[in-house]
Amino acid sequence: MFVSSRTPLSSVARTQFLEAKGGARYAYRRFGSGSDLPLLLLQHFTGTLDNWDPGLTDALAAERELILFDNAGVGRSSGTVPTTVAGMAQHVVTFLDGLGVNACDVLGFSLGGMIAQQMVLDRPPIFRRLILVGTAPRGGEDIMHLEKPRLAKHLQDPSNKGYGVLQKIFFTLTATGQEAGASFVERLAERSDDRDGVSGPGVANAQMAAFREWERFTGERFAELYTIVHPTLVVNGVHDEMIPIANSYRLVENLPNAVLLAYPDAGHGSLFQYHESFARQAAAFLSSSSESAVY
């Protein structure tokens, strides 16, 4: 099957560091090959370079170059975690400028999807195609309220150690969902050295402030989405408890050029649960040369 035949690029790619303008130092990994534009991956709440499922990134890297990135104050990147999505977006722009990448595609997951939207509003030519997974537009609803009983129960359970908590909150509690979650946790442990540290409460608190700010809007709700004409693929698990799928519905209803793909029996981590399908769909979407998102 797929897992046994994949080239383990993700687990061996070295972490690199970029010294950027203004003295910032950003940690990243760059691997994979292909003649297409590179794909920038923007990570979820408290996630580091080591929270990307190697099952997914190996599959994506078979067809194109990937750039994994630690935002300021996360993992081994220097600086302070911004308390707004706009602040985080500015760091990604500084990083890409420093790297000399002036055009790429982007896969933004959760918080990373908000950053991707902000970046494309700030500087439209920066991305060619967008993949937004388990994320929300500005003014979205019920974004990362970890105090909800369904989530708090697992976050406060001391028996959920390390990545184990992700198995509970990123996946449905069905047998198939939990089996997929256990496999995901195993894959995250494949890398044996050169790993980022685990994010602490400082990272979590600043990012949580950014979510609260992102829920606010002024003027006509979702109006800024009308201006994003980039081909966009929106992906969500139907039973996402962290950022409910209604947010993805609002994205495709207001973005003029966005396809929605929703996965059954899946929560926030749908892209990891169905990493083979997701990589196939993403490759088909990214390799299209149409101006339309439809693939």
Place this chain on the structure above:
Amino acid sequence: MFVSSRTPLSSVARTQFLEAKGGARYAYRRFGSGSDLPLLLLQHFTGTLDNWDPGLTDALAAERELILFDNAGVGRSSGTVPTTVAGMAQHVVTFLDGLGVNACDVLGFSLGGMIAQQMVLDRPPIFRRLILVGTAPRGGEDIMHLEKPRLAKHLQDPSNKGYGVLQKIFFTLTATGQEAGASFVERLAERSDDRDGVSGPGVANAQMAAFREWERFTGERFAELYTIVHPTLVVNGVHDEMIPIANSYRLVENLPNAVLLAYPDAGHGSLFQYHESFARQAAAFLSSSSESAVY
């Protein structure tokens, strides 16, 4: 491009007639080839065999056998149009039994998608995989209210002749939507003989009664969907005015094994507007041997 290279099977396939148990006579067309199960196509409100876009059916028929069907009282099928979806579903079952087809896949569009759901509830083994396009679950909302101003305007406009009205109500009013609609209308006219007649008010009134009955529910709303474990692909245009996409959201939220694919800048006729993409996605979905809908 695709259109110039397709084999025009749909426009030349002869209409056949099946004399079924109880004296009914059903009109159908059967064409295409492939080793997979045949795909049964169930049609929309007032639609006949000649309302299937040959651009779509030629693409689907390249990989599998298709069966197009006129329900009782529609096109050249005998009998009276039932006033319930359940009554229509019974005719399809009688037809398949008469044809000796005891297993197939189904593509149900709009009214046809409701019939497909009812059939799979009545006789679960009848279908292997379901594709439900622009349709609604029992108890859905705002199903085919043609009196709404956005729709009534076009239906009552005498300048919209023949299929021209479909260009206005199946497609968005954007330039790209209307261009796709005009191409669709041209493709519908490709067939030059052996055509069904156009449905009259008797067909429309009975089918409209079936929509009103389908909006009603008793007990827990959508609960019957939990029991449909068949792999299902749900497809909808984001801006469907005839059966709004919220109905497709409810389908995938309650069906345990359904993927949603939503198309941008598209209305009720999304499968015709994006017939090349739709045929590609449908083929990928139908050719999967997994128990999961995910492809």
